[in-house]
Amino acid sequence: MADFPFIKVQADDFDLTTEVKGLREGHKDIGAVVAFVGTVRDINEGEDICALELEHYPGMTEKALESIRLQAHERWPLQSSLIIHRIGQMQPCDQIVLVAVASRHREAAFEAAHFIMDYLKTNAPFWKKETLPDGEEKWVDARISDKEAEAKWLPKNP
């Protein structure tokens, strides 16, 4: 499997401070760091959630995330970026995903982090399964709003 140093797909939790420090290391020209952390809610579509399981497609996941990261670097002047996505069993309040982006100025970092998350939601092969209070397990349905969020980054026709 190809090694992408700025992509981590892991069962373990991550530490935001450590990861941002690593992102900034060796760069003296960074003026802005934007980090997005996605966490597990205890309620989804009106139902209580007791646990969440994340399945993925090993190999394709890493490629898809690296492709999204590189697209962000093509669109904005970024010094560095990092994507961490957890897999396996999680509980409400756990961290699931980190997208951290560093640039000279804040606008590029804000926009690139937003772009990476929107694309990750609709293009990276992860699937969530929720466990409800009665023990029932349920695959999460994709949201139309996520497709709309992705579409806003597409080039606009004149």
Add this chain to the structure above:
Amino acid sequence: MLDILYFASFREALGQSQEQLPLASYKTVSCLLDDLATRGDAWQHALSANPNLQIAVNQTIADRSTQLNAGDEVAFFPPVTGG
């Protein structure tokens, strides 16, 4: 041979995560899907009558018209829900 992978709700509905099939008459993903759909209702429902079917060939998003070659890895899965 082709390596076929099934993920998430597809893996559960079809009762398997992977299998190997001889390339034989599968020129495109569409031919492969037509054949798999004859296995029964669950297959028909997941792969043939499903407008949300997602397809990847060699770990890149593909579609029904994508051509297949020996050794290809073909994956079928529902819309993704990470993040």
